[in-house]
Amino acid sequence: MPFLIRQTLVYAVPLMIVALAGVFAERSGIINLALEGIMIFGAFMGVLFVHMVQQWGWFQAAYDAKNYLALQGFCALAMLFAALLGAVFSLLLAFAAINLKADQTIGGTALNLLAPALVLFFIRIIANQNTLNMYTGDAASWFMLKKAMFGYGRTQQMGFLGSTFVDKVYVATYICILVFIVMAVILYKTRFGMRLRSCGENPQASASLGINVIKMRYAGTVISGALAGMGGFVYVLTTANCSSNGDVAGFGFLALAVMIFGNWKPGNICGAALLFGLFKCIAASYSTLDINGDGVYMLKNLNINTNIYRMLPYVITLVVLSFTSKSSRAPKAEGIPYDPGKR
Amino acid sequence: MRKSSFWNKAGTRSVLASLAAILIGMLTGGLVILIVGLSNPSLGLKGAWEGIRLVVGGLFATGRNAGGSLTFGFNTTSFGNMLFRAAPLIMTGLSVALGNKAGLFNIGAPGQYLAGTVGSLYVALSLPTSTLPAWLVWLLALLCGMLCGAVWGAVPGMLKAFLNINEVLACIMTNWIAANLTTWFFDASNLKNVLEGTKSGYIYKTSTVMHDVLMDGARSTVGAVVPDGAEVIAARGGVATGKLGLDKLFSGSQVNGGILLAIVIAIVIYILLSKTTLGYQLKACGANRYAARYAGIRDKRNIVLTMAIAGALSATGAALYYLSGNTEFFWNTYQSLPAEGFNGIPVALLAINNPIGVIFSATFMSMLQICGQKLTELTAFNEYITNVIIAVIVYLSAFMLVIKTWIGKLRKGKAVNK
Numbered sequence: 001m002p003f004l005i006r007q008t009l010v011y012a013v014p015l016m017i018v019a020l021a022g023v024f025a026e027r028s029g030i031i032n033l034a035l036e037g038i039m040i041f042g043a044f045m046g047v048l049f050v051h052m053v054q055q056w057g058w059f060q061a062a063y064d065a066k067n068y069l070a071l072q073g074f075c076a077l078a079m080l081f082a083a084l085l086g087a088v089f090s091l092l093l094a095f096a097a098i099n100l101k102a103d104q105t106i107g108g109t110a111l112n113l114l115a116p117a118l119v120l121f122f123i124r125i126i127a128n129q130n131t132l133n134m135y136t137g138d139a140a141s142w143f144m145l146k147k148a149m150f151g152y153g154r155t156q157q158m159g160f161l162g163s164t165f166v167d168k169v170y171v172a173t174y175i176c177i178l179v180f181i182v183m184a185v186i187l188y189k190t191r192f193g194m195r196l197r198s199c200g201e202n203p204q205a206s207a208s209l210g211i212n213v214i215k216m217r218y219a220g221t222v223i224s225g226a227l228a229g230m231g232g233f234v235y236v237l238t239t240a241n242c243s244s245n246g247d248v249a250g251f252g253f254l255a256l257a258v259m260i261f262g263n264w265k266p267g268n269i270c271g272a273a274l275l276f277g278l279f280k281c282i283a284a285s286y287s288t289l290d291i292n293g294d295g296v297y298m299l300k301n302l303n304i305n306t307n308i309y310r311m312l313p314y315v316i317t318l319v320v321l322s323f324t325s326k327s328s329r330a331p332k333a334e335g336i337p338y339d340p341g342k343r
Numbered sequence: 344m345r346k347s348s349f350w351n352k353a354g355t356r357s358v359l360a361s362l363a364a365i366l367i368g369m370l371t372g373g374l375v376i377l378i379v380g381l382s383n384p385s386l387g388l389k390g391a392w393e394g395i396r397l398v399v400g401g402l403f404a405t406g407r408n409a410g411g412s413l414t415f416g417f418n419t420t421s422f423g424n425m426l427f428r429a430a431p432l433i434m435t436g437l438s439v440a441l442g443n444k445a446g447l448f449n450i451g452a453p454g455q456y457l458a459g460t461v462g463s464l465y466v467a468l469s470l471p472t473s474t475l476p477a478w479l480v481w482l483l484a485l486l487c488g489m490l491c492g493a494v495w496g497a498v499p500g501m502l503k504a505f506l507n508i509n510e511v512l513a514c515i516m517t518n519w520i521a522a523n524l525t526t527w528f529f530d531a532s533n534l535k536n537v538l539e540g541t542k543s544g545y546i547y548k549t550s551t552v553m554h555d556v557l558m559d560g561a562r563s564t565v566g567a568v569v570p571d572g573a574e575v576i577a578a579r580g581g582v583a584t585g586k587l588g589l590d591k592l593f594s595g596s597q598v599n600g601g602i603l604l605a606i607v608i609a610i611v612i613y614i615l616l617s618k619t620t621l622g623y624q625l626k627a628c629g630a631n632r633y634a635a636r637y638a639g640i641r642d643k644r645n646i647v648l649t650m651a652i653a654g655a656l657s658a659t660g661a662a663l664y665y666l667s668g669n670t671e672f673f674w675n676t677y678q679s680l681p682a683e684g685f686n687g688i689p690v691a692l693l694a695i696n697n698p699i700g701v702i703f704s705a706t707f708m709s710m711l712q713i714c715g716q717k718l719t720e721l722t723a724f725n726e727y728i729t730n731v732i733i734a735v736i737v738y739l740s741a742f743m744l745v746i747k748t749w750i751g752k753l754r755k756g757k758a759v760n761k
Contacts, residue, residue, distance in 0.1 A: 033511070092738070102742035105448055105511060109688055110738035117730030118375075124725040125379060249678050253515045260512065307527035310677055314516045314523075321513075322506040 002164040004278075007285060009169075012277025013176045014039075014235035018255035019262060019269045020180055021227035026264060027187065028220025029200040029213075030097050031335045033108025034090070035228050036252025037115035040244075041089045042229025043236040044119040046082030047132050047244040050074075054135035063142065068149050072171050075143045075237070079172060079230050086229015087222045089115070094221035098214055101337035116246040123246065131245040139242035145169050172234045183227065184266035196220050200331035203338045213338050228252070257317040263329055276313050283309035357695045360746045364693065364739040365707070372398050372732040376724060386723055394724045398732070401714025407721060421717075423589070423596020425709050427667070430601040431456075432705035434660030435687025437612050438496075438653040440696040444616060445649040446629030451499050451514030452657045453684025454521035458495035459658025460672055460681075461525055463488030464665055467549040468534050471577035481582050481666060484549075488662035489655040495521060496654015497647055504643040510650075518684075522677050529674035536671070538566045544675040550668030552581045583668025597670075601663035606702055608659065613698040625649050657684060689733045692740040708733065 018035055025032035032038075053059060053074065062070035093111055096102040123132045134142070147158050147167045158167050187193040198206040199216040207213050235251055236244055258276055262269030286309055288297060373395045380391025393413055397404055402425060403415045435452045442449030467484035499513035529535065534546045538553075547553065554565050556573040569575055587600040616622040627635040628645045636642045660683060665672055690708050694700030711733065715726030739746065 096738065096741055100742040100745050102745070104741075106688075106692065106737065106741035109450070110734050110741060113685065113689070113737055114731065114734035117727050117734050121375070121725060121727035121731060122379075124727065125383070125723070247679070250515075250519055253519075257512060257516065260509075305527060307523045307530075307677065311520050311523040314519045318502065318508070318513065318516050318520075321508050322502065325506055325508050 002160065002167075003285075004281065005164050006169060007281040008274065008277045009173055010238045010277075011280040011284075012273045013173045013180075014231045014238070014251065015255050015258050015276055016270055016273035017176045017180055017234070018228050018231035018252060019258040019273060020183055020266060021224040021231065022256055022259040023264055023266065023269065024183070024187065024196070024220045024227065025224035026259070026331050026334045027197045027200040028217045029203060029331065029333045029336070029338065030094070030217055030221050030224075031104040031108065032090075032093065032221065032224050032228075033105055033256070034093050034111035034115075034252075035224075035255055036248065036250065037108075037112035038086050038089055038225050038228040039232030039235065039248045039252045039255075040115040040119055040246060042082040042086035042232035043248060044115075044123070044132070044244040044246070045085035045229065046078045046233030047134070047236060047242055048126075049078045049081040050242060051126075051132060051135045053078075054137075060136075063137070068145075071142055075170075075172055076175060078237075079175065079233055082233035083226040083230040086232065087226040089229065090221050090225020093225075094218050097221070098217050098338070101339075104335050112252075119244065120246040123244065131243050133241075133243045139170075139237055143170055143172070143237065143242070145171060170234075170238050172237055176231070176234055179227070179230070180266070180270070183223070187266065192219075197331075199338075200333055203333050204340070204342060207340060213340075217338065228255075231255070254313060254317075257314075257321075260328065260330075261317060261320055261324070263324075264331065275316075279309070279313045279316065283312065356747050356750055357743075359750050360743050361693050361695065361700075361704075361740075363746055363750070364736045364743070367739055368732040368736040369399065371735045372728050375731060376728060379724070383723075390723065394718060394722050394728075397718045397721060397724075398714055398728065401717035402710050404717045404721065413721065419593045420595040421713050423593025423598035425706065425713050426589070426593070426602045427597045427599065428709040428712060429702075429706045430605040431660035431664040431683045432686055432690050432708050433602075433605040433609055433702055434663065435657050435684055436690030436694065436701040436705045436708075437609055437687075437698055438656035438660070439687040439691035440694060440698060440701055441612060441616070441625075441656065442649060442653045443691060443696045444629055445625040445645065446632065447500075447503070447510050447646065447649060447653075449496075449514065449650070449653050450511055450685075450688065451496065451517055451650075451654070452687040453680035454514070454518035455492045455496045455654040455657035456661045456681050456684040457518075457521045457525045457676070458491040458654065459488040459661035460665055461488075461528055462491030462658065463662035464534070464546065464549065464672060465528075465532070467582045467666055468547055468551075468553075468580055471579055472581050473575075473578040477582050478585075481584065484582065484666055485659065485662045488658045490658075492658020492661070493651040493655040496657070497651040500647040500650025503650070504646040518680055522680055526675055526677040529672075533564065535674070544673050545671045546674050547580060548668060548671045549580060549582045549666050553579045555579065582666065584663065584666050597667060599667050601667060605660075605663060608656070609698045609702050612656070616698065621648075657687065660687075686733070689737045689740075692737055692743075695743070 018039060022032055022035055059071060059074045093107050096107040097104045120130065123130060126132060145166060152158055157163065195206065195211050196216050196219060198211065199213050203213045232248060235248055236242060254276060258269055258272045262272040376394040376398065377391045380386040380388065380394060396413065400415060402421050403418060405414045405416045405418050408414050435456060438452050438455065439449050463484040466487040467480060470480045470483065472480055495517065499510050499517050502508040502513040503510040529546055536545045536547050552567040554569050555576045556563060556565055556569060557576055558573040584599040584601050587603065589598045589600065616626065624640045624645055627640055628642050632642045664670055686708060690701055690705045693704035711729040715729035718724050718728065719726045
């Protein structure tokens with residue numbers, strides 16, 4: 001059970017944060033189909049940051065001295081770097097969609113093509129192979145929290161809460177949850193958030209009240225890029241041992257589905273992401289999943305084909321959407337270039 | 344007077360805008376290579392210059408001479424391979440272009456391509472060529488592939504028409520479902536390549552000759568050579584697209600008649616779109632679904648039909664690629680989608696959704712792939728730079744309208760100056 005919850009969180013948290021990234025863009029009126037591409041780019045930049053800093057040996061002393069706090073700081077810096085570069089990358093979409101009034105679907109598709117191409121081009125030149133790994137060591141030994149850090153011995157148990165939420169987890173996951181809450185509050189409880197949302201509903205009305213629609217849409221897209229970039233890095237950190245290979249296996253698109261499933265509202269998105277995370281977790285590890293701790297791998301004994309578990313998230317998305325699409329509340333002005341002269 | 348009317352024609356401007364997009368894309372690729380070359384002492388300006396020359400003229404690259412510098416010349420292998428790879432791109436490009444004309448963004452081409460792969464490969468490798476002639480098996484395989492693609496394309500079409508689900512999202516979901524189904528299907532099938540022990544995750548080429556034999560009372564499958572004492576029940580495989588003499592024209596390449604079929608289909612789609620009632624209805628639905636319905640056009644039927652035809656087109660691309668006899672399919676593909684499907688998007692956008700234009704843009708795209716291949720072979724750079732160029736072209740085509748207006752203004756400005 002602790003394993004199930006822990007693994008679910010590992011998949012759910014990147015989904016959640018990237019879906020919120022989608023919300024920020026769409027609520028400001030820009031369809032961000034490029035979430036996948038921005039995730040790939042952010043993941044690459046985060047891994048590159050870790051790789052380079054390790055190469056320069058900056059945190060080697062901290063690692064040798066087992067100074068875990070410093071290492072967590074290093075991880076947070078990498079997340080920040082990924083977020084920053086994700087924001088820069090999303091400027092491409094913002095410029096095309098806002099200044100040039102481009103077709104946002106095609107613009108997003110272009111970014112989705114551009115990110116893996118650029119990333120793989122550079123990875124091949126830097127690493128001479130198709131995957132960029134950490135310069136030394138692995139993600140678990142550098143960034144993962146382990147019970148040994150809290151003075152527990154090899155055979156000692158941490159209790160249910162401890163072994164679920166403290167042992168073998170990444171602090172990055174909790175940072176993401178924190179960021180998710182803060183950004184959701186900003187979107188709903190501050191003046192800025194209210195203004196941003198108004199631009200996705202009726203930009204002309206917002207402009208008549210003195211809100212700078214263009215600035216707001218830029219803000220929405222850039223925040224979206226930062227969150228997606230960070231989410232991309234956290235995804236590869238927690239599931240791919242901090243390595244980048246120009247692919248996040250359709251996670252960005254899944255986040256888009258989570259966003260629509262969650263009806264563009266942070267609370268619902270949280271629930272939807274947990275559900276999807278659960279299915280992703282089951283698909284990845286159902287054959288060794290011991291749910292109630294009796295030593296029986298129940299799901300494996302059901303004898304259902306692996307591919308069914310792998311397909312489930314996508315099938316469920318379609319089924320749920322077919323029931324909810326009539327009542328979905330998409331931002332009214334999303335995807336429509338802002339034209340001040342139109343009413 | 345006649346000259347100015349030529350410049351002001353919408354078609355001319357579209358072609359110019361596409362050429363401008365290609366030019367800017369190439370420049371961006373060159374710039375990236377230049378920056379990487381200059382920042383990397385082992386490559387330097389000379390290495391960068393070699394890279395840039397290969398990006399532009401890789402099609403004509405013939406290797407390096409004794410002195411170590413690049414040589415260029417007409418190369419039948421590269422030309423033939425360009426045509427061979429253009430065929431699936433023409434088909435997926437047509438698929439996306441047809442969707443765009445009918446107002447549907449068909450990002451589901453990869454899934455439809457996989458459906459076509461499954462349908463055509465299953466028929467080509469399962470039907471006994473001992474009782475049926477190989478050309479008939481080939482034709483049935485192609486048709487089965489098209490049918491699978493049409494059914495798979497119709498799924499998001501129906502979701503869009505009847506349940507009002509955004510087709511982009513429905514297509515993305517069906518893509519991943521198709522990827523999983525394909526893996527499942529071939530994993531459970533007996534088409535996995537076990538005769539060549541080193542191959543893992545691949546299924547047989549369609550040109551492989553297999554014999555189902557009865558040996559010591561047990562059924563098994565062997566290759567072209569039947570061991571002594573085995574009784575042959577049926578022969579399978581040995582199916583390949585006809586070369587139609589093209590292999591003599593472009594010696595050493597993989598080219599076959601598929602490219603000619605693809606061009607014919609492009610012309611058929613052009614006629615369908617511009618000369619038939621059905622084409623008019625599809626375009627009307629694309630322009631304004633509700634107005635079309637008001638005019639008595641059955642919009643829901645048209646949406647499903649568009650997606651079904653688009654699916655069949657993508658699937659034909661897959662069939663032409665994998666039935667060629669010299670390509671093999673990696674079936675363990677549940678985590679990745681075929682690039683040919685996604686490349687249909689830039690092909691269609693570059694051709695501004697014109698079926699005839701698709702032939703040229705697909706050929707250009709496959710030429711870029713050859714250039715990328717040469718770049719990997721001959722320099723320290725790699726083929727992904729061509730994907731960067733393609734992405735930049737797609738990015739520019741997102742605001743093609745703005746570029747067209749710029750070109751118009753450019754002309755006007757000149758006219759005023761005169």
